Amino acid sequence: MSPDSKPILNVSKVVKRFGGFYALDGLSFHVVSGEILGLVGPNGSGKTTAINVISGLYAPDGGEIVMDGVSIGGMASHKLVHRGVNRTFQVPKPFMSLTVRQNIEVALAYGRAAVTPPTTEALLDEYRLAEVADRPAADLNNVQQKILDLVRALATRPRLLLLDELAAGLNPTELDWIAERIKALAQTGIAIIVVEHLMGFIEHITDRVIVMNAGKEIFEGKLAVAVQVPQVIEVFLGGEHAA
Amino acid sequence: MPSSLKHLLFMVVPLVVIFAVLPGVYQNHLLLFNFVIFLILAQGVNIIYGFTGYLPFGYVGFFGAGAYGFAIMVMQYQTPAVLAVIVAGLVGVALGLLLTPLLRLSGAYFAIANLAASLAVLHFVANPALESVTRGPYGVALSGTFDPNMAYAAAVVVMALTLVFVVFLKNSRFGLALQAVREDSVSASMAGVDVVRMRVIAWLASALVAGLAGGVYAWYVSVFYPDNVFSGDFSIFAIVFALFGGVATITGPIIGVIMLYGIYNLIGFTAPQYFQLIYGLLIMGLVLFLPAGLVSLATRRGWHVP
Numbered sequence: 001m002s003p004d005s006k007p008i009l010n011v012s013k014v015v016k017r018f019g020g021f022y023a024l025d026g027l028s029f030h031v032v033s034g035e036i037l038g039l040v041g042p043n044g045s046g047k048t049t050a051i052n053v054i055s056g057l058y059a060p061d062g063g064e065i066v067m068d069g070v071s072i073g074g075m076a077s078h079k080l081v082h083r084g085v086n087r088t089f090q091v092p093k094p095f096m097s098l099t100v101r102q103n104i105e106v107a108l109a110y111g112r113a114a115v116t117p118p119t120t121e122a123l124l125d126e127y128r129l130a131e132v133a134d135r136p137a138a139d140l141n142n143v144q145q146k147i148l149d150l151v152r153a154l155a156t157r158p159r160l161l162l163l164d165e166l167a168a169g170l171n172p173t174e175l176d177w178i179a180e181r182i183k184a185l186a187q188t189g190i191a192i193i194v195v196e197h198l199m200g201f202i203e204h205i206t207d208r209v210i211v212m213n214a215g216k217e218i219f220e221g222k223l224a225v226a227v228q229v230p231q232v233i234e235v236f237l238g239g240e241h242a243a
Numbered sequence: 244m245p246s247s248l249k250h251l252l253f254m255v256v257p258l259v260v261i262f263a264v265l266p267g268v269y270q271n272h273l274l275l276f277n278f279v280i281f282l283i284l285a286q287g288v289n290i291i292y293g294f295t296g297y298l299p300f301g302y303v304g305f306f307g308a309g310a311y312g313f314a315i316m317v318m319q320y321q322t323p324a325v326l327a328v329i330v331a332g333l334v335g336v337a338l339g340l341l342l343t344p345l346l347r348l349s350g351a352y353f354a355i356a357n358l359a360a361s362l363a364v365l366h367f368v369a370n371p372a373l374e375s376v377t378r379g380p381y382g383v384a385l386s387g388t389f390d391p392n393m394a395y396a397a398a399v400v401v402m403a404l405t406l407v408f409v410v411f412l413k414n415s416r417f418g419l420a421l422q423a424v425r426e427d428s429v430s431a432s433m434a435g436v437d438v439v440r441m442r443v444i445a446w447l448a449s450a451l452v453a454g455l456a457g458g459v460y461a462w463y464v465s466v467f468y469p470d471n472v473f474s475g476d477f478s479i480f481a482i483v484f485a486l487f488g489g490v491a492t493i494t495g496p497i498i499g500v501i502m503l504y505g506i507y508n509l510i511g512f513t514a515p516q517y518f519q520l521i522y523g524l525l526i527m528g529l530v531l532f533l534p535a536g537l538v539s540l541a542t543r544r545g546w547h548v549p
Contacts, residue, residue: 076437081435111434152430
């Protein structure tokens, strides 16, 4: 990532309310192409809400989300997908009764990828799903379903990819493998936002992190620096550790 | 050979041919006609329930609206029957459009709202204040177009068109995307599928099918009352037949109609006093042991059922 490259996504002062609760309370950050940005913070700090708002699941109640110079806040998910946004889900959501192959084919057929997407076979091989290609997604284990979520996203050729706790539940070997995959994807120019609780994993793959608390960012920079900042230590470990 | 061609050649064509020649060898014309009507309606339920997951408990609303669309065209405008059948289909679509807001609901809420909507249409049509248009509760008599043989032929044509559409759904990306929406609408939108548009298209297609069926039914029977063509039995039978065979397949609803409606008539002829009992037990058995329909006996073993 070159420091002066133009952000693909700019989130500024975004607000999302659920009744009287402010899940996002003026969140601002940006991400550039080819960068892996980590989104960290304690439970309930608004990480997943941020992903949901950017991917069109919720419309923001305030602020602006700009991608490629166009305001995309509140745009329908499928339109965002056609613009190059995609994501995975914390709890994987494949099409359970369809086969793995059909799961991918839907995204290939309807994703309107700007560049020719990889073939189903290539994706199946690359993400180790070839053996289960003709089984219904319901037969897969949790990790395979997570990978299938990722593959479905990749079939639409995203330029901005949001990964919501993709690494949770993976064993160490799988973690190393998926970390390499994510880095390789970033090297092709995809901007990737990673929400994760595994700090080692975040440290290993991200260029930069945003630490969130109560719906806004409290730190932006390297994770190694973040853990020295009293405010960050306070929200993660409680006030008495900050001193 | 592509599977869509196989499905057309080995399922749609034989079924259409059988129902086209049967009146020549079997005398009970009305029974054959009812079979065709239920084959159409069960596939109509298959389109909306099997491919999108919306259970249309008030499916008869489209059927009755189609029947009255046909009747009004014939009574008020003296149109030829074929044209009136096409209008019947369009009336079904128009009612479907009017009811699209129901698609915001899901599960049991949708089923109940759809049932209420069909009752509302019934009472609207049967309103004595509309006697000059619909003949209100007094029913219609369409002696001018009465022609059971032509009406039967039209029903077979509608059945063929419906089956071709289901074959298309089963073999196309469009049908695959619909099933994706049924499985998980959020994930479907992340696959780039316009969820609302897909649901509306399936909904209107299923309304069109029921409207056309209502039109040919009106043509065939020519004398009917609102309670006949808006009878909840049509919804229930169409749903039970489709579910008994297994939805989201081409064969399931066909098997369901042939077997269940066959048994229904068999019991009706031979042991009418046990009719409700046997039928009720059969349906209970289905729900308890084969909730995914007869085809699940095969799919459980990993066999592909078209």
